[in-house]
Amino acid sequence: MKKIITLFVLSLILVSCGNSDTLNNIKVNSIEALHEAIKNSSAGDNIILANGVYKDVEIEFYGQGTANKPITLKAETPGEVSIEGVSNLKIGGDYLVVEGLHFKNGYTPSKNVIQFKINDTLIANHSTVTNCVIDAFTQPDRDVSDHWVEFWGRHNQLINNYITGKSNFGPTVMVRLDGNQHVKNYHQIINNHFGPRPRKGGPHGETMQIGDSGTSMTPSHTNVENNLFERCNGEVEIISSKSNNNTFKNNVFFESEGSLVLRHGNYATIDGNIFIGNDNSQFIGGIRVINTGHWITNNYFYNLKGETFRAPLAIMNGIPKSPLNRYNQVTDVVIAYNSFIDTKTPFHFSVGSNVSQSDVLPKSEIRSARPTRTVIANNVLYNQTPFDFPIKNYDKVDGVLFKSNYTNSDNKSEVKPEGLITTNMDVTVVSPQLIVPKLANGNVYSGFDFETIDTDLFGNKRTADNTTVGAIINTGNHKVLYDKSNYGTNWYNTNKAKTEAKTIKVSTSVQLVEALAKANSGDTISLQPGAYLVNKELPISKLITLKSSDKNNKAEISFTSNTTAFSMQPKGVLHIEDLILKGNQSQAAFKTLDKNMSSAYGLWLNNTEVSEFNSVLEVSKGAFADTVSVANSIIKNCKSGIQLNKETNDKGDYNSEFVYVTNNTFSNVDANVLNYYRGGYDESTIGGNLVFKDNTVTNCGTAETENILIKNRGIVNVEFANNTFKNNPVKVVAVLWGEKDQKPENNTITNSGEIKVVQNLKLKLMY
Amino acid sequence: MKKIITLFVLSLILVSCGNSDTLNNIKVNSIEALHEAIKNSSAGDNIILANGVYKDVEIEFYGQGTANKPITLKAETPGEVSIEGVSNLKIGGDYLVVEGLHFKNGYTPSKNVIQFKINDTLIANHSTVTNCVIDAFTQPDRDVSDHWVEFWGRHNQLINNYITGKSNFGPTVMVRLDGNQHVKNYHQIINNHFGPRPRKGGPHGETMQIGDSGTSMTPSHTNVENNLFERCNGEVEIISSKSNNNTFKNNVFFESEGSLVLRHGNYATIDGNIFIGNDNSQFIGGIRVINTGHWITNNYFYNLKGETFRAPLAIMNGIPKSPLNRYNQVTDVVIAYNSFIDTKTPFHFSVGSNVSQSDVLPKSEIRSARPTRTVIANNVLYNQTPFDFPIKNYDKVDGVLFKSNYTNSDNKSEVKPEGLITTNMDVTVVSPQLIVPKLANGNVYSGFDFETIDTDLFGNKRTADNTTVGAIINTGNHKVLYDKSNYGTNWYNTNKAKTEAKTIKVSTSVQLVEALAKANSGDTISLQPGAYLVNKELPISKLITLKSSDKNNKAEISFTSNTTAFSMQPKGVLHIEDLILKGNQSQAAFKTLDKNMSSAYGLWLNNTEVSEFNSVLEVSKGAFADTVSVANSIIKNCKSGIQLNKETNDKGDYNSEFVYVTNNTFSNVDANVLNYYRGGYDESTIGGNLVFKDNTVTNCGTAETENILIKNRGIVNVEFANNTFKNNPVKVVAVLWGEKDQKPENNTITNSGEIKVVQNLKLKLMY
Known part of the structure; x- marks a missing residue:
């Protein structure tokens, strides 16, 4: 696994939050004063927007901060400054920080609510949006497409925000890669709470999209870490990764009707994420895999009932010599040390195979290229109620190496790899969702570069002599699978109080x-x-x-x-x-x-x-x-x-x-x-x-x-x-x-x- | 520019050549003895093959050397050990070195003459072939395809070899990337002399191919540096780069009827190479560009007469949403600080545009996507005899930014960018091929990341205050453009003595x-x-x-x-x-x-x-x-x-x-x-x-x-x-x-x- 540069991120947060006493505070209470303050700002300035409602405002926040002296635009009191009406925010320059704003009761007049560039020559780099909320800031017309946060430039950050309620077309967060200024961006999207996004019906309802097919050959290096995705039900792709070298680490996907999808681009790292379903929904998925060279490790899948495209782990068939915007073959993927708890049939192979439709589809749509050079090793499957069909295959499974995977159920699937072994397991139920099976006698496979998988889901070291399969070596102090309070802002209450429902009796039309x-x-x-x-x-x-x-x-x-x-x-x-x-x-x-x-x-x-x-x-x-x-x-x-x-x-x-x-x-x-x-x-x-x-x-x-x-x-x-x-x-x-x-x-x-x-x-x- | 890890390479050469006195020398004089020595070898062993002819031998050289103690298989006297007949060499293991062998008078019974793996589980890493010759070791049947050197694994090296005379199907040198063990390989192909490869007629006559379309999404990081390509005329692609992050640096392409082609894959670096044509051939090309994110800098193009696919600089049109094995659009390419000397029309844009053929070709073959987000800056064009058509375009040129390019001729081309400026130049003719124009008043453009172009063709530093356009700031001690003796082995004479032709008179059929x-x-x-x-x-x-x-x-x-x-x-x-x-x-x-x-x-x-x-x-x-x-x-x-x-x-x-x-x-x-x-x-x-x-x-x-x-x-x-x-x-x-x-x-x-x-x-x- 590539090491995530969390240290760098943390230090930036400290810089942006820590030493405001040494900064030059400029308080403004109107949009005109804000524009003037921005115009006159210099490194170290701390522009404070007075509490209140700012309606129908288009803010262009530009300037040249430095690593040690960013320019900050912050709410006087986090959450007490709301941006409403037909409004948006564009950021351009270096080391700019936006803190504590609340976007609500409105929508953007442009294509984005928050955009990390002002124009093609004034692009944000090393800039941060933090502790903000965007709540139902959705277009009046669902058919009008926008993004709520659009990344451009490099080294920008979205940290500790709460974003919810987008019901119109377009991914909530979009990373753009059209140009050398925007690739190898190392953007950090961390500690956010992505609240419910309602079903949209059809495509373009992603909560996050990183690149697009046209830029899918670029190295993005966007890091999506430690976010909570709660009921992000917009479409089948919660996250659509469409570029190279992105990292998805320690995120929680809670009852979200879709999957983390490696749609285009290659060499993603998906490590230590948690996918939680429920007993009711057939729509809650896990990870869908397309393309080359991904490493999917230490993930924890719980009670997922999705199938095919929304399977806990859907490995797709590709189109031979696929067009750029369609489906490349899955090759050179490693899926190791994951835990599948109560997921019934976690492995779906050759999803999307449609050879039988050759007479209604053109050749360039036929997904006949099966996954190859793919390793599935050291995973554990545990069903509290044994379930004997761990594998669903839509084509031959001839390019996948199974090694040292263990299940507590029999395997009566059509595909019966030697490397998927039925065995007895002891189980520790730490909390209803946190279930850790232990094998009496396990054995881990040491594949090429496996020594780089050096921690588990909770950060415990994997030593060479440890033979624990699955995502968790031990739960340590973890009493629950995750803690919702770790995500989002420090001020917004995402648990809205319910008003008591009442019954009103009427006996006339007027009533x-x-x-x-x-x-x-x-x-x-x-x-x-x-x-x-x-x-x-x-x-x-x-x-x-x-x-x-x-x-x-x-x-x-x-x-x-x-x-x-x-x-x-x-x-x-x-x-x-x-x-x-x-x-x-x-x-x-x-x-x-x-x-x-x-x-x-x-x-x-x-x-x-x-x-x-x-x-x-x-x-x-x-x-x-x-x-x-x-x-x-x-x-x-x-x-x-x-x-x-x-x-x-x-x-x-x-x-x-x-x-x-x-x-x-x-x-x-x-x-x-x-x-x-x-x-x-x-x-x-x-x-x-x-x-x-x-x-x-x-x-x-x-x-x-x-x-x-x-x-x-x-x-x-x-x-x-x-x-x-x-x-x-x-x-x-x-x-x-x-x-x-x-x-x-x-x-x-x-x-x-x-x-x-x-x-x-x-x-x-x-x- | 990414820094090339030459230091690493040099240290490896020293290790492999330097301290043989501390090694365990094992001399063998038969193939059986060689096999036995290999079988018993350990780190630090130096297996010496006695001078002589070894015919019809298949050598599997395997073992586990270390960085400090490689295992070496070397000729008693370089060049005095020839491998002939139906023979080949496979290498598998770590830190293995092969030195001084001469492959001639034969051909391989397998798909490769030298292969950097023995089988799929015994792969070479950190291994080197050096000071060897492969001369006309070509298949009896031209239609039989093979590769003469096939790379697998990582960190392998081909250094100071002379390779010539392949006339059958198949690239001379092939880098394979099919599997995680083989990507991010950082192979080093340096100081070799690739001698004449005759015209093959049709495709599959490359002198080098790095990856293929199926693995073109992988990072290869192969470094091709300081090689001489002499009359490599096999086909239109001298080198076909088909993977990501490859580097081509300081190579000389002498009268080779083709181009260095960025066929698949992205983010290549082509820096400081020399392309030399002549007055006779219309077939000698330069660089052909497809795909995304390449940096083409400090190259020197001399007397090239190729056009379209073989133009000095051919920028192709792509196919929208191209199939994997066809032509992606050119995007985000930087072409800066190159010198075009006596190349008449160096810039060919939208090469391969075939919109007019829409009624005979399927849509998936139509190259209509023009280059975009491409920067051409700080290049110099000098024609000793002025030539007023520097640009040939096969489609609109609307996605290319020209900045601070200078020419000594007028521009009467259809495309007349402001950033291509006619000016007077002083010229220093150091040698017939080494011609350095100097502008009276130049001005360099500082594009995004241009500060990374920090040296010129000869390694001179580009300082911020230097305004020299083109590949050469100054020639220093360089009296000629390149010195042929710097390439290839230390023992093989590539200048064969010609026998005097005689006339034989005959007057009868028998005579x-x-x-x-x-x-x-x-x-x-x-x-x-x-x-x-x-x-x-x-x-x-x-x-x-x-x-x-x-x-x-x-x-x-x-x-x-x-x-x-x-x-x-x-x-x-x-x-x-x-x-x-x-x-x-x-x-x-x-x-x-x-x-x-x-x-x-x-x-x-x-x-x-x-x-x-x-x-x-x-x-x-x-x-x-x-x-x-x-x-x-x-x-x-x-x-x-x-x-x-x-x-x-x-x-x-x-x-x-x-x-x-x-x-x-x-x-x-x-x-x-x-x-x-x-x-x-x-x-x-x-x-x-x-x-x-x-x-x-x-x-x-x-x-x-x-x-x-x-x-x-x-x-x-x-x-x-x-x-x-x-x-x-x-x-x-x-x-x-x-x-x-x-x-x-x-x-x-x-x-x-x-x-x-x-x-x-x-x-x-x-x-």
């Missing part, structure tokens, strides 16, 4: 509208039995439950509003239970804003009747639902059903992450019942999730122009079972995608066309 | 046969007037001239031999002047061996009559002529003409480098007059050269099945002018290739079909 306006997020509005006439759309921009107070005597709301009954707005999550909703045939029951759907919304219907609407749900292109769920309900006499079909850029994006349609009765829905679309061939956008089960569909599709009752084109994960279709005058009930293992199960079809299964769907190539 | 057998290479056989009847083929394996003693009364040789009149054999170069050659309609006039054409042959006819043969020239697949020239001659009554059409692998190879057909009369040649073929699309095999001028062709092609009189398919360079075609019953006289600027000039065609020009030839892709 209903008022209650909705004044309800807090999480509240329930309970409707007394009776008829409610609502003549304007009801806006939903928070978490709200609407329900009948008596489920056996449902309240009935009739809408005469124009466009829609409910206006689904960013962050609006609407649960409707036990209601009757009636339209006047002209409006949608639910409809998103036409634009500025900055964040995801959600819609849950249960035991509800929806009738006489133009459509059940209509969305705009940029609108994204985390979940649309319709259950135990009656949908009838509508012109069309659930319409999630406007994200047609054909670049892997789609309008909802999850769509659950279960145990409903659809009748007299004139066009299709559901239209859920995802376009664009790219195997790494593996989303779209549809469950269509236990429904009865009758007399629908009479006005369906494409003759398909349920449209799910391009959606990757589909369950389609136990439905009854009767007297629907269409040719096709649904088209399922065989290559994604979609198959109809136990459906009953009477006078309603057929369910087709197409093995290979022809999709537009994204690249 | 002729005898004279041919006993003649030395270079001799002339003079035939008295009269008739000679020869009933067996005449073998030609040396340089021989056959001529009539009286050109006005030509001798006439009639052949009744079976297959051919003359058997063209390796190294056979036959000049025939003023003769009449007659066949009996069944044999060829000239024919190569069917196999084992290990080296090139040549054929020159002048003022000679050839008639009544089955064909003029027939060749086998592996046969390669440097030149076939037919001039001022009469070819008549043959079934077919000059047939150079057997190399049909369609991988860029062909049967003759040059074909000159000038001022001849062809009549009654039944099939085609000439068939000269090169197949396979690869722009970097730019060979095949045909001059077809001033000929008269009458009544030919009557039996030509393809209806083409002169076939030159795939030949890149064609002149076709001033010919007369009369009464040849074909549809097509010839097909010329428009994209290669081929056009018919001043031909007269009567009753003979037409000359076609096809803009884009459809060829089989080589990759």
